[in-house]
Amino acid sequence: xxxxxxxFSRWMEGKGPDSDIVLSARVRxxxxxxxxxxxxxxxxxxxxxxxxxxxxxxxxLEEGWHLRFHRLAEVAPLDRQVLVEKHLISPxxxxxxxxxxxxxxxxxxxxxxxxxxxxxxxIQVVLPALSLNEAWQVADRLDDALEEHLDFAFDARWGxxxxxxxxxxxxxxxxxxVHLPGLVLTRQxxxxxxxxxxxxMVARGLYGEGTDALGNIFQISNQVSxxxxxxxxxxxxxxVAQQIVGSERHARQHLxxxxxxxxxxxxxxxxxxxTHAKILTSEEALRLLSEVKLGADLGIVPAPSRASxxxxxxxxxxxxxxxxxxxxxxxxxxxELRARLIREQLVGEAA
Amino acid sequence: MAENPGAGGALTLCQRCHQRPATVQVAxxxxxxxxxxxxxEECAREEGAFHLVLTPVFTVQNLLGGLVGQGVGPLRxxxxxxxxxxxxxxxxxxxxxxxxxxxxxxxxxADQLEPLIRRIQGRSSHHGKVPRRGERQLLRxxxxxxxxxxxxxxxxxxxFERAAELRDRIRxxxxxxxxxxxxxxxx
Numbered sequence: 001x002x003x004x005x006x007x008f009s010r011w012m013e014g015k016g017p018d019s020d021i022v023l024s025a026r027v028r029x030x031x032x033x034x035x036x037x038x039x040x041x042x043x044x045x046x047x048x049x050x051x052x053x054x055x056x057x058x059x060x061l062e063e064g065w066h067l068r069f070h071r072l073a074e075v076a077p078l079d080r081q082v083l084v085e086k087h088l089i090s091p092x093x094x095x096x097x098x099x100x101x102x103x104x105x106x107x108x109x110x111x112x113x114x115x116x117x118x119x120x121x122x123i124q125v126v127l128p129a130l131s132l133n134e135a136w137q138v139a140d141r142l143d144d145a146l147e148e149h150l151d152f153a154f155d156a157r158w159g160x161x162x163x164x165x166x167x168x169x170x171x172x173x174x175x176x177x178v179h180l181p182g183l184v185l186t187r188q189x190x191x192x193x194x195x196x197x198x199x200x201m202v203a204r205g206l207y208g209e210g211t212d213a214l215g216n217i218f219q220i221s222n223q224v225s226x227x228x229x230x231x232x233x234x235x236x237x238x239x240v241a242q243q244i245v246g247s248e249r250h251a252r253q254h255l256x257x258x259x260x261x262x263x264x265x266x267x268x269x270x271x272x273x274x275t276h277a278k279i280l281t282s283e284e285a286l287r288l289l290s291e292v293k294l295g296a297d298l299g300i301v302p303a304p305s306r307a308s309x310x311x312x313x314x315x316x317x318x319x320x321x322x323x324x325x326x327x328x329x330x331x332x333x334x335x336e337l338r339a340r341l342i343r344e345q346l347v348g349e350a351a
Numbered sequence: 352m353a354e355n356p357g358a359g360g361a362l363t364l365c366q367r368c369h370q371r372p373a374t375v376q377v378a379x380x381x382x383x384x385x386x387x388x389x390x391x392e393e394c395a396r397e398e399g400a401f402h403l404v405l406t407p408v409f410t411v412q413n414l415l416g417g418l419v420g421q422g423v424g425p426l427r428x429x430x431x432x433x434x435x436x437x438x439x440x441x442x443x444x445x446x447x448x449x450x451x452x453x454x455x456x457x458x459x460x461a462d463q464l465e466p467l468i469r470r471i472q473g474r475s476s477h478h479g480k481v482p483r484r485g486e487r488q489l490l491r492x493x494x495x496x497x498x499x500x501x502x503x504x505x506x507x508x509x510x511f512e513r514a515a516e517l518r519d520r521i522r523x524x525x526x527x528x529x530x531x532x533x534x535x536x537x538x
Contacts, residue, residue: 227474
């Protein structure tokens with residue numbers, strides 16, 4: 001296990017405008033090398049050559065990017081899981097076998113480039129709060145820097161060519177991670193998401209495609225990648241995100257007015273459990289943390305003294321816990337450690 | 352994150368061996384009559400003819416495949432053996448998985464992809480970032496086209512001095528393109 005992976009990423013600090021609701025902003029660019037089969041079609045020789053070539057490219061990048069290249073085959077399975085839990089890589093990248101997959105990460109863990117996932121390169125930049133433009137600027141510069149060394153598959157009509165035509169054009173998927181307990185509690189979330197799909201956006205659960213919205217955390221992203229400029233796509237997403245923030249605030253106000261005591265009771269119970277429980281599953285922890293976060297945002301219960309909500313959410317993940325413990329843990333041991341860590345973070349010491 | 356993702360609903364047993372769970376739907380057409388059965392992969396492989404693999408997950412890839420089929424139901428081998436001339440990827444695989452084989456597949460299957468791309472993306476032309484290197488190539492190509500047109504005009508008008516000048520510039524540009532494109536000159 002590599003303790004280096006056990007730190008928190010910069011985006012989890014939870015600072016910035018509307019950061020009580022918008023946890024992070026992410027921009028991902030899909031890029032492929034010209035005249036080379038896409039990753040799923042590479043034979044072993046080609047895959048090894050491509051991986052070696054990309055590793056050299058990253059080593060040759062100008063100073064200042066500070067990217068560390070990790071071949072996943074050389075990363076322990078538990079560490080891979082932690083990278084997924086921290087959203088630095090996708091669950092797809094670590095699907096066995098992982099012989100030709102790699103990731104390059106910067107020390108602040110704002111930048112991660114996945115190698116040989118669905119596309120040859122997936123450049124990802126994650127920043128706290130609604131910093132979509134800032135994330136795009138970093139991704140754009142890194143893309144330029146890589147292009148000094150690599151010839152990307154590009155077509156004047158269709159833009160950047162990707163393994164799946166759903167990413168064609170800009171190759172860009174931008175997303176915001178939002179915490180929407182108010183909209184969930186007032187049962188408006190489904191309606192909001194149906195509306196999203198009508199304007200070319202899509203909402204997913206915490207860990208992307210096909211995952212549940214645990215802890216009332218959702219990712220909202222552009223579904224279309226062709227036909228507009230990157231700036232236009234980002235602008236549209238930012239506008240939608242602002243509207244969702246507005247609806248969430250409205251829902252919270254409504255809850256407070258219409259269900260004040262019941263809401264207070266609910267978050268206080270959640271707080272009570274988290275500060276006293278001896279055993280917590282990851283699901284229960286995330287659910288209760290979401291309620292406590294809502295309560296803290298509304299001033300009903302104290303905010304966690306040290307860690308942000310995002311840090312706590314990651315801390316409760318099975319891989320992360322084991323990395324912190326420095327060894328593999330049984331499910332019961334994990335639940336116990338999870339409960340202890342959350343207690344410590346919420347009240348400052350073991351209760 | 353849930354520690355083990357749910358496996359899904361109840362399983363149907365294979366209609367051939369009645370032992371293993373059915374994961375594949377096999378459609379056979381005999382004398383114009385379509386017959387569909389659910390088999391396990393082993394039995395399907397033994398029978399040697401399956402047309403549609405049913406995966407339990409509803410994915411973008413599967414959806415794309417369906418879109419290419421334009422609602423004709425289970426995918427029929429209407430694509431014949433159409434393949435990308437560069438990487439040999441069969442279009443049939445795209446219809447099944449939603450993934451292409453290489454960047455040149457876009458060119459090879461352009462007629463099939465064009466309406467599909469329009470449908471999933473809503474538009475069919477790129478308005479975003481252009482790679483710097485690509486931009487240079489594009490500009491060079493455009494300049495070359497223009498120079499060649501000028502050259503034709505100059506020759507027609509018998510302006511031979513002008514034509515010689517143009518021919519030298521065209522050669523220089525072509526040489527430049529050859530050097531830059533040594534890693535791979537495209538369309």
